[in-house]
Structures are given as C-alpha cells and as structure tokens.
Amino acid sequence: MRFLTANPSYLQVTPLALVILLFLLFPVATIVIVSFWDFNAYQLIPDFIFENYEFLLTSSVTLSAYLKTFFYAITTWAITLTLGFTVAYYLAFYIRSPLLQGVLFVLCTVPFLTSNIIRMISWIPLLGRNGLVNSTLQEINLIDAPIEWLLYSDFAVVLAFVHLYTLFMVVPIFNSMMRIDRNLIEASIDAGASAFQTIFQVVVPLCKSGIAIGSIFVVTLVMGDFITVSLMSGGLSASVGVLIRNEISLLQYPAAAAGAVVLLITVLIMLSIMFRFINIKKEL
Amino acid sequence: MAALGKTKRKAGFIPLTIIFILFIVFLYGPTATIAILSFQGPEGGLTFPMNGVSLHWFRQLFEEQQVGDFGGSLTRSLLLGLSVMLCTAVFSLLAGLAYRRSFKGGDALFYLTLVSLILPSILISLGIGIMFDRIGLSPAWYSSAFGAHLTWTLPFGLLIMFAVFNRFNKSYEAAAIDMGATAWQTFRLVVFPLILPSLIGVCLFGFTLSYDEFARTLMTAGTFNTQPLEIYGMTTNVTTPVLFYALGTMTTLFSFTLISSALIAIWAVRKSRARKAPTGV
Numbered sequence: 001m002r003f004l005t006a007n008p009s010y011l012q013v014t015p016l017a018l019v020i021l022l023f024l025l026f027p028v029a030t031i032v033i034v035s036f037w038d039f040n041a042y043q044l045i046p047d048f049i050f051e052n053y054e055f056l057l058t059s060s061v062t063l064s065a066y067l068k069t070f071f072y073a074i075t076t077w078a079i080t081l082t083l084g085f086t087v088a089y090y091l092a093f094y095i096r097s098p099l100l101q102g103v104l105f106v107l108c109t110v111p112f113l114t115s116n117i118i119r120m121i122s123w124i125p126l127l128g129r130n131g132l133v134n135s136t137l138q139e140i141n142l143i144d145a146p147i148e149w150l151l152y153s154d155f156a157v158v159l160a161f162v163h164l165y166t167l168f169m170v171v172p173i174f175n176s177m178m179r180i181d182r183n184l185i186e187a188s189i190d191a192g193a194s195a196f197q198t199i200f201q202v203v204v205p206l207c208k209s210g211i212a213i214g215s216i217f218v219v220t221l222v223m224g225d226f227i228t229v230s231l232m233s234g235g236l237s238a239s240v241g242v243l244i245r246n247e248i249s250l251l252q253y254p255a256a257a258a259g260a261v262v263l264l265i266t267v268l269i270m271l272s273i274m275f276r277f278i279n280i281k282k283e284l
Numbered sequence: 285m286a287a288l289g290k291t292k293r294k295a296g297f298i299p300l301t302i303i304f305i306l307f308i309v310f311l312y313g314p315t316a317t318i319a320i321l322s323f324q325g326p327e328g329g330l331t332f333p334m335n336g337v338s339l340h341w342f343r344q345l346f347e348e349q350q351v352g353d354f355g356g357s358l359t360r361s362l363l364l365g366l367s368v369m370l371c372t373a374v375f376s377l378l379a380g381l382a383y384r385r386s387f388k389g390g391d392a393l394f395y396l397t398l399v400s401l402i403l404p405s406i407l408i409s410l411g412i413g414i415m416f417d418r419i420g421l422s423p424a425w426y427s428s429a430f431g432a433h434l435t436w437t438l439p440f441g442l443l444i445m446f447a448v449f450n451r452f453n454k455s456y457e458a459a460a461i462d463m464g465a466t467a468w469q470t471f472r473l474v475v476f477p478l479i480l481p482s483l484i485g486v487c488l489f490g491f492t493l494s495y496d497e498f499a500r501t502l503m504t505a506g507t508f509n510t511q512p513l514e515i516y517g518m519t520t521n522v523t524t525p526v527l528f529y530a531l532g533t534m535t536t537l538f539s540f541t542l543i544s545s546a547l548i549a550i551w552a553v554r555k556s557r558a559r560k561a562p563t564g565v
Contacts, residue, residue, distance in 0.1 A: 009390070012382035015375040017393055019438055023431035024400045027411025034414055087307050090300040104304075106547070111311050113492040114539040117515055118532040122314030125321055125529075132317065163310065195295055216402060224404020227498060231519065241406050248503060253414055260407045267404060 028264070035257035044253055052258035061243065062259075066266075069239040071154075072229070073222040076161040080218050081211065083162065084169025088210075089203070091170075092177035093185075108170050120160050120231055127151035127159075152234030160232045165221055169214035176210030177203065212277040219274070223267050240266075315536055322529040341530035353514065354531070360425050361511035365495040367430065372437040372490030373483055380445025394442075401439035405499030408435055413503030428504035433494040440493065441486045448482045477557070481550040488546035492539060511535070 035052055038045040056062050087108065095101040111119060126132045127150040134146040149155055180203065188198040204211070226241030238246075240263050247256035325336025345354065383390060400408075412432050416423045423429070456478065460470040498512040505513055515535070518528050 007385060007387050009382035009385045009387040012378040013387070013390075013393065015371075016379040016397065016438060016442065019375065019431065019434045020393065020396050020400060023412060023435045024396065024403070024408065027408060027415050028403075030415040030418065031407065031411045034418075083307065086300070086303055090304050094297055094300055107308060108311070110540070110543055111315075113488065113496070113543055114315070114536050115496040115512060115515070115532070117496075117498055117512055117519070118318075118535055119315060121515075121519060121528070121532060122318045125317055126314055163314070166307075167311075220402045220404060224406055224499075226406055227516070241404065244406055244410070245502075248410060248413075253410075253417075256410055257414065260404075260410055263404060264407055267402075271402065 031257045031260050031264075034254050035261045037254045037257075039252060039254045052254050053262075055255070056258050056262060061238070062240075065238050065240050065243050068237060069223060069241075072157060072161065072225075072239060073219050075158050076165065076222050077215060077218050079158070079162050080166045080169045081215065084166050084214060085173055085211070087166075088170050088174035088177055088207075089199070091174055092180075105174065109167055112167050116164055117227070117231075119164060120228060123156065123160060123163070123232070124151065127156060152232070152236060154233070154237065156232040157229055157237065160228050161222055161225075164228065165218045168217035168221070169211075172210040172213035172217075173207055174210070176207035180206045209278040212274050216271060216274050219270060220267055223270070224263065315532075318529040319533045319536070322526060322533045324526055341526050342534070344527050345530050345534065353509065357509045357511045357514035360508060361495055364425055364430060364433065364510060365491045367426075368433045368437055368494035369487050369490035371434060372441045373487050375434075376438060376441025376445050376486055377479075377483060379442050380449055383446065384449055397439045397442050400435045401443075405436070406502075408432055409500050409503040416504075423504050423506040425501075425505045425508060425510055428506065429501050429510065432500040432504040433497055436497060436500055437490045437493050440489045444482055444486050444489070445479075448479050452478070481553050484546055484550050484553070488543065492542060496539070 034044065036048050036050070038047040038049055038051070091101060091104055091108075095104060124131070128134070129146045129148070129151070131151070133150060134143075137143045138146065184202055184206070185198060188202045193201065224241055225239060226245040229237055229239040230242050230245070240259065244256050244259040244263065247253075247259060321334065322341055323337055323339070324334050324341065325338045326340045383394070409432060412428050413423060416428050421427070452475075456474050457470055460474045465473065496512055497510075498516060501510050501513060509517065515528070515531060518531070
C-alpha cells in the first residue's frame with residue numbers, strides 16, 4: 001500500500017483501470033478462450049478445438065465478406081479523406097474570423113453527437129425507388145425510370161459511411177492544420193510554389209498525423225461495422241461484422257468469437273501500420 | 285499573413301465555399317427531410333409527396349403503443365446516459381489528474397484506453413455478452429451495457445482531459461500554493477474552475493455518446509431495450525414508418541437541445557470568468 005500514498009496517481013487512475021480491466025481486457029480474453037470452444041444447438045462446450053477457425057478460414061463466405069469489407073473501408077477512406085481534408089483546409093485557411101471558424105467547426109461536429117441510426121434511416125425517403133432524388137430527376141426529365149441502385153446497394157452503404165464518418169477526418173486534420181506556422185505557407189508561395197504545390201508539399205506533410213488519426217477512426221469504424229451495412233444494403237451485402245452478427249443471432253458464440261478474433265487481428269495489423277505515422281500524445 | 289490571405293482568398297475561395305455549403309447540406313439534409321416528413325397527415329407515407337400537414341404522428345408517439353416500449357426505453361436510455369455521464373466526468377477527471385505525474389504502467393493504460401476506443405464495437409459487445417453469460421449473470425442495461433458504454437465514453441473523456449492539461453498553465457497553481465493554499469483548495473478554487481468548460485464538454489460527450497450508442501449495447505442490454513435498440517427494432521418491423529420518422533425527429537431535437545445547452549453553459553462559464561478577471565485567463 002505504500003506506493004499508493006507515495007504517488008496519488010495510482011489511486012486517481014484506479015477507476016479508469018478497473019473499467020478497462022473488467023470491460024475491455026476480460027471480455028477480449030473471454031472471446032479468445034471461447035473461440036476454441038465447441039458448441040451445439042443448446043450450449044457451449046468448453047474444449048480446445050480449432051474447428052471454428054478451420055471453418056472460418058476455409059469458407060468462401062469469409063473471403064468474400066473480407067473483400068467486401070476492405071472495399072468499403074478503402075472507398076470510404078479515400079472519399080472521407082478527400083472531403084474531410086478539403087473542409088478542414090477551408091475552415092483553417094480561408095475563414096479568418098475565429099468566431100465564425102468556431103461556429104462552422106461546431107456545425108461540422110454536432111452530428112457526431114446525434115443518433116447514427118437515425119442519420120442512416122434518414123437516407124431512405126431520399127434514396128428510395130419513389131424517393132426525393134428519383135422523383136426530382138424524373139420530374140426534370142433527366143431519367144425515365146427510377147434509378148434502382150440508389151438504395152439497398154453498395155452505393156448506399158458507402159454514402160452512409162461517408163455521411164457518418166467524414167467528421168472523424170475533419171476534426172483531427174483541422175486540429176493539425178491550426179498548428180501549422182502560417183509563415184511556412186507564405187514562404188512556400190514566396191518561393192514560387194503554386195497553390196497545389198503548397199498544399200501537397202507543405203500542408204499535407206505537416207498534417208500527416210491528423211490524417212493518420214482520422215484514417216485510424218474511419219478504417220476501424222468501417223471494418224467493425226455491421227449495422228450500416230445491413231441497413232443500407234437491405235441485407236443484400238455481408239461484411240465481416242454482419243457475419244459475426246448473424247452468428248450471434250444464431251447463438252453460435254464460439255464461431256462468432258473466432259470471427260471476432262480474426263477481425264481483431266486484421267484491425268490490429270492495419271493499426272500498427274497507421275500508428276507508425278503518429279505520436280498520439282503530442283497531438284493533444 | 286494578411287497579404288497572403290488576400291491573394292489566397294481570391295484563388296479558390298468561391299469553389300471551396302460552395303463545397304463547404306454542400307457538405308453542410310449533405311450533413312443535415314437527410315435529417316431535415318425526415319423532420320419535414322414527420323409532420324404529415326394521418327395518411328402520410330414513407331416518402332414525398334406529403335399527405336397534408338399535422339401533428340398526428342407526434343401525438344401517436346405519446347399514445348399507447350401497439351408495438352414496442354417507447355416510454356420505457358426512453359427512461360432507461362436517459363438514466364443510463366446520466367450515470368455514464370457522471371462516471372465519465374469523474375473517472376476521466378481523476379485519470380487526467382493522475383497523468384500529470386508519471387507513474388508505472390501509465391503508458392500501457394493509456395494505450396489500452398485508446399484500444400478501447402478503436403476496437404470494433406461488436407467485439408466489446410460480444411465479449412461482455414459472453415463474459416456475463418459465463419459467470420452466470422444476466423446482462424442488463426444498468427450493468428453490462430453500462431460498462432460497455434464506459435469503454436466508449438471514457439477514452440473520449442481522457443483524451444479531452446489530456447488536451448486540457450497539456451495546455452494548462454501551471455503558474456496559476458504554483459501561485460495558489462505559494463500563497464498558502466492546501467492541495468484541496470488549489471484544486472477546488474484554481475484548477476477546477478479553469479477546467480470547468482472542458483469538463484462540461486466531457487459531460488456532453490458522455491451523455492450523448494451513451495444515449496445514442498447502439499453497437500456496444502446490442503449484446504449487453506439484456507431483456508430491456510434502450511432507445512437506439514428500440515428504434516432499430518422499429519426499422520425492421522415497420523408498420524407505420526412516419527411514426528418512426530417522428531421518433532427520429534424527437535430524438536434529434538432532444539440531442540440538439542442538449543448540445544446547445546452545453547455550449548451555452550460553456551460560453552456562460554467563460555464569460556463570467558472574463559468578467560471576474562479582465563486580463564483574461
């Protein structure tokens with residue numbers, strides 16, 4: 001107990017540590033253990049078998065789900081990065097009144113604090129067969145028949161992801177941009193660089209860590225998602241998360257656990273690559 | 285800088301402004317659409333054109349439900365949100381203070397907290413669900429879902445606290461100690477008022493993130509649904525879609541009210557401080 005009185009930090013950090021231990025480390029350990037268990041229709045059977053993994057890793061369903069998930073992750077990442085960077089760039093370098101800048105920044109981040117499910121559902125009246133987009137396009141005679149791929153398609157899934165997660169790019173990139181010494185940009189222009197050269201050779205390298213943080217959020221959120229994919233694809237498309245979710249609803253916990261472990265490893269590999277670009281503590 | 289700003293503003297200001305406006309429309313448009321649709325008459329359907337204008341669906345929402353448990357799920361979500369908010373604020377404030385000194389295991393715990401934030405939610409949900417099942421407890425919104433929510437809100441709280449204390453000017457504290465204040469007085473009278481606006485921000489995050497949380501609640505809520513689960517249930521067996529739009533509109537309005545109250549509170553705290561200390565803090 002002596003170390004507790006010597007450094008009060010240990011006492012202060014205890015609640016956080018307990019939450020992490022009880023609700024992060026134990027559950028993840030449980031998943032790893034259960035992924036080796038056997039199961040039948042009624043119960044879990046403690047065991048040490050590799051069948052869950054064997055089935056998972058040899059199934060073509062898994063492969064296509066992973067390909068689909070990577071497709072969603074990469075497309076969403078590319079679009080959110082471009083859009084998020086542009087918006088952050090505009091806010092950081094074009095809005096000069098700090099008050100207006102603050103207001104616009106809040107405007108961009110408020111949706112984060114509202115319900116994701118409702119934001120997703122909101123697309124249905126717009127994109128549906130007789131939705132606002134189709135009826136408008138028909139009215140102005142741009143199309144003859146309703147476009148079918150607007151809703152319940154990969155397009156709808158990616159659109160919803162971009163809608164939900166672009167602000168995870170805007171915030172960290174904006175944060176990095178605000179730290180860039182404005183003289184550097186001036187110097188770049190003075191040295192004869194064009195606006196695009198300045199953006200790509202001065203601004204982008206200086207907000208590398210903001211971009212990395214945003215990418216980590218977007219990629220991990222998309223990789224682990226199941227609700228957006230099942231809602232916006234109308235159940236037509238299966239991502240890794242959807243597969244796990246299906247196994248959960250069939251009460252095949254060991255199979256779901258094995259799927260979760262493989263997903264975890266995949267995400268950790270991707271993270272270890274992205275974390276090379278940043279020092280999180282310096283960013284705050 | 286001023287000269288640069290002027291030349292830059294000419295190049296690209298208008299296209300970028302247009303992109304920004306489109307982005308805002310993209311962000312808020314869909315929610316605004318269902319808000320408009322929810323004011324339809326009793327015959328209203330899923331999409332446009334609207335069938336009359338009325339408050340019919342909002343009235344329906346508060347009348348007895350044939351499906352679902354709107355009132356109960358709302359109460360549970362509010363209670364859960366409030367307790368998650370309270371714990372997030374207290375736990376992350378304490379942890380933020382702890383990290384002002386270095387201590388053994390601090391780095392490991394910090395990285396684990398980050399992992400807790402970026403780990404796919406379905407993993408946490410599944411893990412806590414199976415764990416409760418294995419130790420023979422039945423999951424419930426006030427136990428397992430409460431813990432699951434903390435794994436999502438605490439990292440945000442801790443990151444905000446890190447940001448606050450990284451920018452914290454220690455000379456105010458030093459001055460207080462020099463003038464003979466005890467550690468508790470220094471905290472209560474100097475540190476706490478300075479970080480209060482950020483703490484309000486942590487509370488806002490804690491409440492809204494919990495109130496809207498879906499993925500981590502899915503396997504941890506047990507028998508009784510929270511509000512987002514209830515809403516999700518309604519999407520899969522929609523009999524009256526407009527009712528559902530009305531619910532969405534209510535929920536969004538509620539979130540907006542909370543966010544504006546928090547922003548006003550932060551602004552008020554700053555303002556009253558500016559009045560007390562004209563030199564600015």
